[in-house]
Amino acid sequence: MAKRPSKRTNDPEGLRRRILDIAAELFQSRGYHATSMHDIQAEAGVTGGALHHHFATKKALGMAVIKERVFRQVEETWIQPVQAAKSAAEGIRTVFKGTIAELDQRGRVLGCPVNNLAIELSLADADFRQALHGVFQAWRDAIAQKLRDERNKDVDPEALATFVVATFSGALALAKTEQDTAPIRACAKQLAQALPIRR
Amino acid sequence: MAKRPSKRTNDPEGLRRRILDIAAELFQSRGYHATSMHDIQAEAGVTGGALHHHFATKKALGMAVIKERVFRQVEETWIQPVQAAKSAAEGIRTVFKGTIAELDQRGRVLGCPVNNLAIELSLADADFRQALHGVFQAWRDAIAQKLRDERNKDVDPEALATFVVATFSGALALAKTEQDTAPIRACAKQLAQALPIRR
DNA sequence: TCCAAAACAGGTCAATCGTCCTGTTTATAA
DNA sequence: TTATAAACAGGACGATTGACCTGTTTTGGA
Known part of the structure; x- marks a missing residue:
């Protein structure tokens, strides 16, 4: 039985880790204020919903x-x-x-x-x-x-x-x-x- | 003869100095990116026109x-x-x-x-x-x-x-x-x- | 006195900011 | 299977950002 091609696979820990990695990288290279949540979103390849789900505010992410x-x-x-x-x-x-x-x-x-x-x-x-x-x-x-x-x-x-x-x-x-x-x-x-x- | 109460006295050097003083102070205490041009405008008590006249961009001010x-x-x-x-x-x-x-x-x-x-x-x-x-x-x-x-x-x-x-x-x-x-x-x-x- | 340029007033503008919303999909436990 | 919550999608929101515009006032030289 062929598996239906799933469009998404939930990986909360992996996603959280990826966001943190990218945020740490951008905060270091550009600084905190010079890095926008949109930058992190785009660079990490996540949607706004996912980003907000894991980190409700920029301060929490920081x-x-x-x-x-x-x-x-x-x-x-x-x-x-x-x-x-x-x-x-x-x-x-x-x-x-x-x-x-x-x-x-x-x-x-x-x-x-x-x-x-x-x-x-x-x-x-x-x-x-x-x-x-x-x-x-x-x-x-x-x-x-x-x-x-x-x-x-x-x-x-x-x-x-x-x-x-x-x-x-x-x-x-x-x-x-x-x-x-x-x-x-x-x-x-x-x-x-x-x-x-x-x- | 009573002098007409002048509404404004041009003092380009003084105004420029005041803007620079305030900007230097705010850049040091809050940081460059965390300080907006509006903050400087308000804190220095100058209008947007005056600020832009002396410093066309934030970078120029920096x-x-x-x-x-x-x-x-x-x-x-x-x-x-x-x-x-x-x-x-x-x-x-x-x-x-x-x-x-x-x-x-x-x-x-x-x-x-x-x-x-x-x-x-x-x-x-x-x-x-x-x-x-x-x-x-x-x-x-x-x-x-x-x-x-x-x-x-x-x-x-x-x-x-x-x-x-x-x-x-x-x-x-x-x-x-x-x-x-x-x-x-x-x-x-x-x-x-x-x-x-x-x- | 007149005039051109500098100095300043006050507001507009599109772009971007951080936050948050509603909806859909996925995982988990009963 | 089914119910429930977590995980995620995709955008909307008002506020703020830096830049800049038009119009008025002041200044100083002719």
Whole structure:
């Protein structure tokens, strides 16, 4: 018995994931306000009904992007590598090197996903600010914890972790404006001198 | 003879300056895309005709804000103080300290004006990117030149200057998201250790 | 005094924004 | 099978956006 050619197959999780992926991509490359719901609709290939079904408002979509995409990116590119490294300094160096290599390979520098949204949305909405603050905090905490484990009395773990996060975010902002990884390389070099236990 | 009560007094330069001031303020606190021409019109107390007469497009207004306001802010808060300081390290420390004091006094942290616009506009428009790149360059050059004057063989002036600019921008982004100057203080402390000739 | 250009007033315009509506199809459990 | 809710289609909605237009007033040089 031949199956009637179904016109549609419901896949709520897959659709939701596709919308989130596209939204995260567009929010990073164009910014939140410069990306319209229609853009996301067209780019993801979904109808307005489907988009509204999964995310009733643009803010809900933005919050989901932060909590389910941006946070995960920070976990993957920073938190896990730092935890897995044999020392904080080693982990930080590795992440910088990896970032530079990845961006050199790709054409464009889009900047730091957390920082991009943080700057555009922190003052616009309290919920956005809190969510982004949480991402920064987790990022910083992972580095601080690694530094704490090393029990180096010359090191202030919290301050140094904040310093690393700030420098990375700033370096990517400069690289974005310059469309070149040179600023990141300069910061990686200078930061290496400021990190403990050179080896 | 009593003067006829004139309904209007033309003051093109004053009006232009007022529009630029308001636009710079709104672009910094709300962002470029989140600020409408109507917002600027209302906030500056000018008519649509006057606004359009001085700035035909929003982009033209944005470019003028970058070149005539943001650039000037960087000159005043960074370039001049660094040039006037007895050493680069001393100048950098002074600017950080001044920024912290100013922000602690004020309620809100709006972030770095250059960085705010750079992140939102660098990928959106080539002219914006170039203009903002120029501001970053002037900022960095001033610090690099001061470092070069000191002829310290252990210091790479360009790299260290980039490092300082990145750290400052990133620190203000963190402070903006946290609405607290703590990240800037942490960065100032860590940066001081990385600067040459501690005194 | 006269006149051309600049400065400004006040509103219109199509396009686009985010939201939401009604209807249809698909999946799920009884 | 049947009922019920979730998933999705496709557009409509009023509000707002940036641009710009015509008309009036002011200004400064001839």
